[in-house]
Amino acid sequence: MLVVAANGVVAQTGQKENISDKAMKAVSGYFTQNRHLAGFDVPLKTTGEFFLVPDLGLAWIVKKPFNNRLLMTDEGITQITHGSVMKVGGGGIGKIIAGMMYPALARDWPKLEQAFDIEKKPAVKLENNWQVTLHPRAGQMKKIISKIVVKGRSITEFLLIVKASGDRDEITFFDQKTWDETPVIATDAFIVPVDK
Numbered sequence: 001m002l003v004v005a006a007n008g009v010v011a012q013t014g015q016k017e018n019i020s021d022k023a024m025k026a027v028s029g030y031f032t033q034n035r036h037l038a039g040f041d042v043p044l045k046t047t048g049e050f051f052l053v054p055d056l057g058l059a060w061i062v063k064k065p066f067n068n069r070l071l072m073t074d075e076g077i078t079q080i081t082h083g084s085v086m087k088v089g090g091g092g093i094g095k096i097i098a099g100m101m102y103p104a105l106a107r108d109w110p111k112l113e114q115a116f117d118i119e120k121k122p123a124v125k126l127e128n129n130w131q132v133t134l135h136p137r138a139g140q141m142k143k144i145i146s147k148i149v150v151k152g153r154s155i156t157e158f159l160l161i162v163k164a165s166g167d168r169d170e171i172t173f174f175d176q177k178t179w180d181e182t183p184v185i186a187t188d189a190f191i192v193p194v195d196k
Contacts, residue, residue, distance in 0.1 A: 026186050027052040027102075029176035036168045043170075051186040058101055059189035071190055072097050083193050100141065104134065104150055104159070115141060116148075129153050 028051050034043040048062040057073035069080040070088075077088040077097075103111040109118060109132075116134040131151045136142040142164075149160040159171040179186070 026054070026179040026182040027176060028179070028183075028186060030174050032172045034170045036170070038166050051189045052102055053182055053186050053190070054102065055182075056187065056190045058097070059186070061189060069189070071192070073190070078192060080192065085192055104148060104156075107132075107150075107156065115139075 028049065030049045031047065033046045033048075035046070036043045045065070046062045046068075047064045048060070050061065051059040053059075057071060060070040060072070062068040062070075067082070071078040071080070079086045079088045100112070100115065102108070109120075112118060112134060116136055119133040119135070121131055129151070130153075131149065134148040134150065136145055136147075144164060146162045146164050148162070149158075150156055151158040151160075155173075155176060157173055159169075159173070161169045161171070163169075
């Protein structure tokens with residue numbers, strides 16, 4: 001699940017900015033995700049785009065190998081596939097995941113230190129690279145996630161999410177943008193079809 005850049009996001013205006021020093025903005029971009037599941041030799045590879053909107057949550061839109069939309073909001077997690085809507089989770093888990101993604105990808109370490117032990121270090125061999133490992137301290141997050149590894153250079157480029165089950169997601173991000181005004185395409189991503 002996403003990327004925000006902290007020292008070097010190219011905003012829609014073409015200006016570079018440090019989003020962690022400003023009010024939270026909508027963020028969009030593209031991703032490639034390799035999901036490694038226990039019992040399977042080959043990971044499930046998906047590609048798509050995402051929208052992280054502070055007032056709405058996270059919209060994770062898979063384009064290949066199939067179309068699927070996952071919405072993580074205050075109400076929980078909703079999956080939309082071929083117009084069919086299914087609530088995947090509730091009890092605030094969507095809020096927890098979406099709430100931690102923005103600061104993780106924005107490199108907002110003070111906010112993350114409220115829920116995670118943070119291990120920072122420069123990445124090996126490449127100049128200006130960095131790596132941070134987040135270890136959940138307690139609560140519902142610790143039951144779901146063992147650790148999160150965030151890597152990048154001027155922007156966050158890679159996220160590894162290791163789940164308590166042993167499964168893991170490796171996510172590579174590209175073409176991220178921040179928006180001063182949330183674009184219509186981002187708000188439209190959160191529209192849930194009404195069952196007939």
